[in-house]
Amino acid sequence: MLDIKIERTTNPKEKPTGKLGFGKVFTDHMFIMNYTNGKGWHDPRIVPYQDLTLSPAAMVFHYGQEMFEGLKAYKGIHGETLLFRPDMNGKRTNDTNDRLCIPQIPVEDFVQAVKAVVKVDEDWIPTEPGTSLYIRPFIIATEPFLGVDVSDTFLFMIILSPSGAYYESGLEPVGIWIEDDYVRAVRGGMGFAKTGGNYAASLAAQVKAHDDGYSQVLWLDGVERKYIEEVGAMNIFFKIDGKIVTPMLNGSILPGITRNSVLQLCRDWGMEVEERRISVDELLQAQKDGKLEECFGTGTAAVISPVGKLRYKDDVMVIGGGKIGPVSQKIYDTVTGIQLGKLEDKFGWRVVVE
Numbered sequence: 001m002l003d004i005k006i007e008r009t010t011n012p013k014e015k016p017t018g019k020l021g022f023g024k025v026f027t028d029h030m031f032i033m034n035y036t037n038g039k040g041w042h043d044p045r046i047v048p049y050q051d052l053t054l055s056p057a058a059m060v061f062h063y064g065q066e067m068f069e070g071l072k073a074y075k076g077i078h079g080e081t082l083l084f085r086p087d088m089n090g091k092r093t094n095d096t097n098d099r100l101c102i103p104q105i106p107v108e109d110f111v112q113a114v115k116a117v118v119k120v121d122e123d124w125i126p127t128e129p130g131t132s133l134y135i136r137p138f139i140i141a142t143e144p145f146l147g148v149d150v151s152d153t154f155l156f157m158i159i160l161s162p163s164g165a166y167y168e169s170g171l172e173p174v175g176i177w178i179e180d181d182y183v184r185a186v187r188g189g190m191g192f193a194k195t196g197g198n199y200a201a202s203l204a205a206q207v208k209a210h211d212d213g214y215s216q217v218l219w220l221d222g223v224e225r226k227y228i229e230e231v232g233a234m235n236i237f238f239k240i241d242g243k244i245v246t247p248m249l250n251g252s253i254l255p256g257i258t259r260n261s262v263l264q265l266c267r268d269w270g271m272e273v274e275e276r277r278i279s280v281d282e283l284l285q286a287q288k289d290g291k292l293e294e295c296f297g298t299g300t301a302a303v304i305s306p307v308g309k310l311r312y313k314d315d316v317m318v319i320g321g322g323k324i325g326p327v328s329q330k331i332y333d334t335v336t337g338i339q340l341g342k343l344e345d346k347f348g349w350r351v352v353v354e
């Protein structure tokens with residue numbers, strides 16, 4: 001149990017009105033906790049949202065020793081504040097931390113910190129359909145030192161950002177660029193970790209895809225560039241000849257919590273589900289044979305993002321006539337229904353913030 005000190009702002013901000021975008025508006029408070037070698041994590045506190053003062057030599061600026069998480073808080077149909085599987089974010093934090101030599105945080109402390117700061121800024125949770133309070137926990141290396149080494153000090157922070165509906169008018173299928181030149185991660189690298197470096201590595205391909213009118217990049221494996229890995233910030237699923245297929249977790253793919261939830265749901269519905277290697281060639285063939293029935297991305301931001309078009313070199317595969325498929329829609333309705341308290345929570349995924 002953390003002993004969290006709370007300092008409330010004396011100067012609350014205006015809540016945003018009108019359309020909420022993503023990640024530009026922040027609430028009145030933030031959580032912060034220090035780590036010092038020999039002392040461990042200490043001084044957990046909630047303070048008014050504020051800028052940081054760091055040495056320009058802080059190690060995070062030079063060698064990228066940092067990690068982040070992403071989850072959301074919702075107002076349930078009875079007005080309660082709800083989280084979705086926050087313990088999974090806590091577990092993943094520690095998997096990421098291990099890879100990046102960042103000290104572990106007990107999962108219960110992680111969840112306690114998330115709940116505490118969300119509770120303080122609970123009235124910032126937007127309630128329009130599709131909106132939520134985006135929660136961004138992150139850790140940075142703060143020791144002022146230019147040597148390449150593990151930092152002696154860290155900061156763990158949680159900031160909150162009210163965010164708008166991902167889709168303004170229903171689930172709109174996106175066009176995706178299968179990247180055949182740049183790669184995001186390789187086995188043995190840090191693809192499974194939620195860390196900024198993976199995103200830095202992704203920007204050049206994203207710019208290229210955007211310039212060509214595609215909204216996101218689908219990465220291939222970093223060695224053979226033959227097998228499907230994942231989309232920028234989403235895992236990818238296909239429905240091929242009636243089966244739900246997604247790349248298996250191989251160390252270079254981020255183990256999404258939405259991915260895990262979708263797999264559990266589909267299995268629970270008795271669908272045939274496969275986690276395995278999927279080559280681009282298999283997709284092209286399935287498309288030719290009329291068996292590539294649906295494709296969708298999964299991630300906290302959009303929950304389900306239907307894919308209407310996949311480009312690979314000179315081939316453009318249009319999937320489901322560019323419209324959302326019935327399984328994608330059913331998964332979206334079920335996951336969001338559970339998140340908002342509209343549907344029974346048979347897996348125990350919902351957590352009430354009291």
Ligand SMILES: *Cc1c(COP(=O)(O)O)cnc(C)c1O
Nearest residue numbers: 233234235254256257258299300
């Ligand atoms: C966060 C993330 C995902 C999705 O994970 P969720 O836990 O479902 O939000 C997928 N891929 C990458 C690269 C990510 O960073």
